[in-house]
Amino acid sequence: MSVVSLGAGPSRVQARRAQTRRAVLDAAWALASGSGLEALSLRDIAASVGMRAPSLYSYFDSKAAILDALFVDGYRALDDQIAAVAASQPAKASPTRRLAALLQMWIGFCQDDQARYRLLFTNAVPGWVASAEAYQSSLDSYLRLCDYLAGAGITEADDIDLVTALAAGLVAQQMANDPGGDRWLRRVDDVVDMFVQHLRAHRKRATHLPEDRP
Amino acid sequence: MSVVSLGAGPSRVQARRAQTRRAVLDAAWALASGSGLEALSLRDIAASVGMRAPSLYSYFDSKAAILDALFVDGYRALDDQIAAVAASQPAKASPTRRLAALLQMWIGFCQDDQARYRLLFTNAVPGWVASAEAYQSSLDSYLRLCDYLAGAGITEADDIDLVTALAAGLVAQQMANDPGGDRWLRRVDDVVDMFVQHLRAHRKRATHLPEDRP
DNA sequence: GTCTATAGACGGATAGAC
């Protein structure tokens, strides 16, 4: 097997490197989820993959680079979830159903991993901000979100801002005051109904929001 | 002056202590607002009041005790703001107006001081959680909030949870994505209208929500 | 690539003189 090694050269070496990088990031996720994002240290990450801290610098330039990679990881996972929700919706699903499915997923996504939630959505790491390149992946995710919302008939910037605020509020309260529970999670249908009614009442011009019952 | 020193004893000494404690906390607020909450160190606080770090231990048991005191400070300030908003409302103000005034104040309160926002509403300090005594002051503040909401006809737990989620969402998005601006702040009236319409539509039983125009 | 050793900085907290 592997006839591909002609001329191309170090492809197997690169694959090995990529594997190790992946293992480092996985270990970092596990540690962050377990002991908290702010307790994440290079020493612990290295130990988790059977290394010493300095060896990590063969794979990442700095701790910030690791956090960047985790950040990209996290938004990729969110992308996948949005795609999955989109795929699970029947073609004629109502805006209400689409929105409720999205918010449900979103809150679940945050509850699944508090460390990931804090990394992606709050500025929880003291000295770190996502690099421009990493930040780009969050913008990509935002575009994918907008696509999904467009499928529910929501295209205006103001409406999108309102959806993100509703989601952020439910998530923040749920995570802060009832981490494992459903005190705000179970209000999703309520909130979506409230929002959709509001849209219908204030729809100007000919913008058409599909009816819930066609 | 000061005839009061008979028998009572060390009242002037205690007053001096309280003054110094106050100065320490004020310095801590200034540093946190300037350099960020997580950069707050005992050395810097002490230097700001013309001391060295160990001297602070004459006034506070630990750094956690200082954070606790700041936490209480912050909720006291929020209490004052809620009281001020309540006092500024004419007796016959509509629920819509009352809610809008509250949310406006709330967002402004958070925008006034990012460090305070992070201390009170997010778990931004790595090793610290508010002590039970300090936490009590946040519960007091919550009760005061409930009082205010009751004045707007909102008394059911589910409705209160919805209000806090709406507020938390607007605040979180505003602070994270447009810190100094008004991208979400200016949506307060919209959100309040949405919420009030929702309440009216779903009011069960004889619960009476005052009309906006009597 | 991985290691040991260490630099260099920062943090909270304590001992003990004054």
Added chain:
DNA sequence: GTCTATCCGTCTATAGAC
């Protein structure tokens, strides 16, 4: 009460041998 001196821990990052 305040100080100096110091302990002890944390961390990221680098130098240089192997």
